[in-house]
Amino acid sequence: MSQHSPYKLSRRRFMLAGASLALLASKPALAAPSPVSVVTSYPDEFVSRIQAAFEKAHPEYRMQTIWRMPNDALDYLKQPGHGGADVYWSASPRTFARLADDGIWQKIPVDRSKLPRHIGKTALGDEAGYYAASEVAGFGFAVSPATLKARQIPLPGDWDDLADPRLFGLIAMPVPAQVGFAPPIVEIVLQALGWQRGWGLWSEIAANASFVRRGSTFVTDEIATGRCAIGISIDFFVNSAIANGAPIQFIYPKHTGLNPAHIAVTRNAPHPNGAATFVDFILSVAGQRQLAHPDIRRLPVRPDAYTGLPAGTFNPFAIAQAGGLQFDSDAARPRLTTSAAIFQQMLVEPHDEIIALWQRLRSAEAAGKAAGEIRQLLGTPPIDEAAANDPQLQRQIGPRLEGDGERHLAAPELAWQATCRANREKAAHLLSEIGA
Amino acid sequence: MMLRPLLLAALLAASISLQAAPPIDREALNKPLPGLSADETERFQRGRSLFRQSWVISPAKDSEVDGLGPLYNRLACISCHAKNGRGGAPEKPGERMESMLVRLSVPGRNAHGGPLPHPAYGDQLNEEGIPGVPGEGRAHLHWHQRQVHLSDGRKVMLRFPTVSFSELAYGKLGGALVSLRVSPHVAGSGLLDAVDGRTLEALAAEKKPDGVRGTVNRIKDAKTGQTLAGRFGLKANMPNLRRQIAGAFVGDMGITSPIFPAQNCTPAQKACATAINGGSPELTPKQLDDVEFYLGNLAPPPRRQTDEPTVRQGESLFASLGCATCHRPSMVTGDYPPNPRLSRQTFAAYSDLLLHDMGPQLADGRPDHLASGRQWRTAPLWGLGILATINENTGLLHDGRARTAEEAILWHGGEARTARQRYVRASKEQRNALLAFLDSL
Numbered sequence: 001m002s003q004h005s006p007y008k009l010s011r012r013r014f015m016l017a018g019a020s021l022a023l024l025a026s027k028p029a030l031a032a033p034s035p036v037s038v039v040t041s042y043p044d045e046f047v048s049r050i051q052a053a054f055e056k057a058h059p060e061y062r063m064q065t066i067w068r069m070p071n072d073a074l075d076y077l078k079q080p081g082h083g084g085a086d087v088y089w090s091a092s093p094r095t096f097a098r099l100a101d102d103g104i105w106q107k108i109p110v111d112r113s114k115l116p117r118h119i120g121k122t123a124l125g126d127e128a129g130y131y132a133a134s135e136v137a138g139f140g141f142a143v144s145p146a147t148l149k150a151r152q153i154p155l156p157g158d159w160d161d162l163a164d165p166r167l168f169g170l171i172a173m174p175v176p177a178q179v180g181f182a183p184p185i186v187e188i189v190l191q192a193l194g195w196q197r198g199w200g201l202w203s204e205i206a207a208n209a210s211f212v213r214r215g216s217t218f219v220t221d222e223i224a225t226g227r228c229a230i231g232i233s234i235d236f237f238v239n240s241a242i243a244n245g246a247p248i249q250f251i252y253p254k255h256t257g258l259n260p261a262h263i264a265v266t267r268n269a270p271h272p273n274g275a276a277t278f279v280d281f282i283l284s285v286a287g288q289r290q291l292a293h294p295d296i297r298r299l300p301v302r303p304d305a306y307t308g309l310p311a312g313t314f315n316p317f318a319i320a321q322a323g324g325l326q327f328d329s330d331a332a333r334p335r336l337t338t339s340a341a342i343f344q345q346m347l348v349e350p351h352d353e354i355i356a357l358w359q360r361l362r363s364a365e366a367a368g369k370a371a372g373e374i375r376q377l378l379g380t381p382p383i384d385e386a387a388a389n390d391p392q393l394q395r396q397i398g399p400r401l402e403g404d405g406e407r408h409l410a411a412p413e414l415a416w417q418a419t420c421r422a423n424r425e426k427a428a429h430l431l432s433e434i435g436a
Numbered sequence: 437m438m439l440r441p442l443l444l445a446a447l448l449a450a451s452i453s454l455q456a457a458p459p460i461d462r463e464a465l466n467k468p469l470p471g472l473s474a475d476e477t478e479r480f481q482r483g484r485s486l487f488r489q490s491w492v493i494s495p496a497k498d499s500e501v502d503g504l505g506p507l508y509n510r511l512a513c514i515s516c517h518a519k520n521g522r523g524g525a526p527e528k529p530g531e532r533m534e535s536m537l538v539r540l541s542v543p544g545r546n547a548h549g550g551p552l553p554h555p556a557y558g559d560q561l562n563e564e565g566i567p568g569v570p571g572e573g574r575a576h577l578h579w580h581q582r583q584v585h586l587s588d589g590r591k592v593m594l595r596f597p598t599v600s601f602s603e604l605a606y607g608k609l610g611g612a613l614v615s616l617r618v619s620p621h622v623a624g625s626g627l628l629d630a631v632d633g634r635t636l637e638a639l640a641a642e643k644k645p646d647g648v649r650g651t652v653n654r655i656k657d658a659k660t661g662q663t664l665a666g667r668f669g670l671k672a673n674m675p676n677l678r679r680q681i682a683g684a685f686v687g688d689m690g691i692t693s694p695i696f697p698a699q700n701c702t703p704a705q706k707a708c709a710t711a712i713n714g715g716s717p718e719l720t721p722k723q724l725d726d727v728e729f730y731l732g733n734l735a736p737p738p739r740r741q742t743d744e745p746t747v748r749q750g751e752s753l754f755a756s757l758g759c760a761t762c763h764r765p766s767m768v769t770g771d772y773p774p775n776p777r778l779s780r781q782t783f784a785a786y787s788d789l790l791l792h793d794m795g796p797q798l799a800d801g802r803p804d805h806l807a808s809g810r811q812w813r814t815a816p817l818w819g820l821g822i823l824a825t826i827n828e829n830t831g832l833l834h835d836g837r838a839r840t841a842e843e844a845i846l847w848h849g850g851e852a853r854t855a856r857q858r859y860v861r862a863s864k865e866q867r868n869a870l871l872a873f874l875d876s877l
Contacts, residue, residue: 048518
């Protein structure tokens with residue numbers, strides 16, 4: 001500091017501050033914690049809480065976060081040395097499965113003998129024991145009771161309630177091919193109702209819906225502001241918004257499913273002890289209880305972590321015991337990209353046309369006109385179920401992971417566009433024939 | 437067999453979220469100003485997404501949000517401003533600084549009149565480094581106690597921190613000047629940005645009671661050479677919201693921008709200098725526009741319980757005790773072409789945005805442009821009553837030492853000494869009324 005400084009009078013204090021700093025810096029240094037490098041795609045409000053809780057429980061370790069969307073984490077973890085990563089912790093079952101196929105994981109290095117392996121038909125990890133479920137989330141409906149009541153529409157209890165024509169323009173739905181958590185939603189309905197009926201229902205729901213794209217509004221915003229009355233969503237977004245004051249409710253439909261998130265340790269983890277300690281913490285009661293925080297609101301994967309949670313907390317173990325949660329997420333997994341792509345070509349891209357055709361169809365039916373064939377045309381997907389299950393077709397559509405951006409359409413998708421267009425044109429023609 | 441469907445239906449019905457709404461909306465600091473158009477709402481949401489985004493180490497497929505580091509403190513804006521709220525200090529040595537940071541410098545000034553960065557560590561301790569780049573080190577807070585007595589004999593235990601360092605990766609800190617900073621909440625930022633510099637000059641020129649002065653920090657713009665009135669930052673060392681945002685991006689996350697295009701590496705940090713970056717700049721002009729739009733259009737924190745007699749009594753005491761001399765209950769914005777809805781608005785941030793000598797006990801001894809080592813910008817008090825509900829670990833004053841508004845008052849010195857003494861001498865009822873008023877902000 002120059003002698004001409006306007007702070008001259010304070011100089012003495014600066015020196016004192018410096019002296020005090022030097023004194024403290026010369027104290028014996030605290031032992032540096034060992035690092036645990038964790039690759040994740042969780043939002044920071046989740047990661048930060050887990051990080052703080054883990055480091056509080058295990059001050060001998062320091063969690064280092066490497067943030068990667070699943071599509072990016074895949075390549076990162078396949079690098080030699082896994083990019084220094086010890087643990088992958090994320091809600092992307094497909095990424096865990098693919099990396100297991102690539103031999104990236106070691107067997108989960110903690111005792112899981114007391115942890116359940118299933119909730120309903122949802123597996124809590126892979127059979128071989130390379131990755132374990134760390135939390136689950138359920139799908140359902142964010143609702144605005146006030147908006148529905150004002151229109152005298154009852155609260156929805158299952159997916160078919162969303163086809164109610166009075167809900168026209170009042171449903172918000174994430175685009176399955178764009179929004180990371182959304183592809184299983186398509187499959188829940190298909191598994192519950194079967195291929196043909198399921199797509200028929202999706203067509204009707206799409207006619208009532210506004211689609212929410214990646215990076216735009218939140219479904220919860222649409223409901224809380226009253227722009228829509230029902231939002232199709234995954235529970236933690238909605239339950240967190242409710243816990244933070246949003247005037248909405250979340251309803252788990254009769255046919256719902258769970259999306260498991262997982263944790264795994266890399267085969268050549270540079271800090272194996274830290275990795276095991278982190279996994280053990282995440283799966284422990286203490287770690288699982290963190291999930292109940294209002295900013296997280298995910299569902300624990302061990303029954304004892306539900307003890308003491310507020311009344312009304314959705315307990316998937318109890319629901320499964322009563323016969324619910326029959327959606328098989330493992331069975332759905334190979335087809336998720338394909339069904340999301342069909343949804344895109346059949347219902348999202350031509351959304352304006354779909355809405356207009358359903359409006360005409362509903363008017364015709366209200367007038368007592370027979371329109372069964374038209375209904376059939378609008379609800380028929382471009383391929384049958386056997387074709388959708390064909391692994392070769394699934395390969396052509398390509399592996400899509402959370403975080404993948406826009407891409408060129410594969411040849412089958414171009415063909416689906418044409419098939420769907422032909423169905424719509426025929427439906428439009430038939431509607432004209434019956435004067436609708 | 438009928439029992440199970442019935443049981444299932446009953447369980448599902450019971451699971452309809454019955455959670456009672458919290459007494460305070462924890463998203464209160466995340467609301468847009470009223471009247472945004474559809475396009476503006478979309479822009480606001482884009483900015484919100486970026487503010488919530490965890491940044492990615494380069495190279496990455498997520499090329500729009502890569503470039504974290506090479507040296508950094510946290511991954512996302514919301515890491516420090518969780519739910520757009522205020523941060524706090526670690527409770528003990530060894531605990532991570534989740535929402536606070538350590539400013540560093542050495543005596544002297546840089547070419548623009550600001551603090552002279554430490555030659556090896558720069559102007560901020562970045563605790564984290566990307567793989568291959570050692571983080572700079574760790575700062576540890578050590579708390580010390582100090583008791584004060586109010587006029588009715590009640591004792592209040594205050595705490596204050598000293599700092600030590602470990603794991604220093606780039607050599608000794610030597611006689612560095614150190615200043616601790618807890619992250620502020622960000623709601624209402626647009627209104628602060630829209631205050632005309634001449635208004636601040638006029639406020640500074642006003643004659644004030646109790647020996648209160650108040651000065652404007654002035655910042656020279658490196659590109660235009662223009663001198664601007666500072667208003668953001670705890671020492672008002674940032675002249676506008678855009679620069680404040682860009683400064684936080686580069687300082688806290690190592691994300692370069694059109695305003696700060698250089699990576700935050702010192703000559704001593706070789707691995708940092710050669711690390712792969714996420715583009716030049718990493719935060720594009722459009723992304724910076726969107727974040728600025730988001731923060732600039734965040735509604736100010738809502739007032740509560742304004743009609744309660746105790747709150748009204750407290751409001752009156754706030755003025756009569758002398759608090760309102762600096763924590764001004766009313767300010768008016770100027771003409772603000774970037775966002776006309778903010779032009780000529782009267783608002784209540786409870787700040788004059790001026791620098792005041794706060795006495796030796798709060799001094800950090802680290803000058804910053806025209807701010808001395810004893811001066812701090814008057815902290816805006818709006819939102820004070822809801823901060824602790826929004827974020828569990830919330831600390832007041834620059835280093836988070838004050839756990840309550842009362843503790844913060846009792847730390848006031850310098851130009852605020854008279855007001856503090858009036859508080860100490862006030863009756864218990866008066867003090868409670870004042871605190872009720874502060875809690876309503």
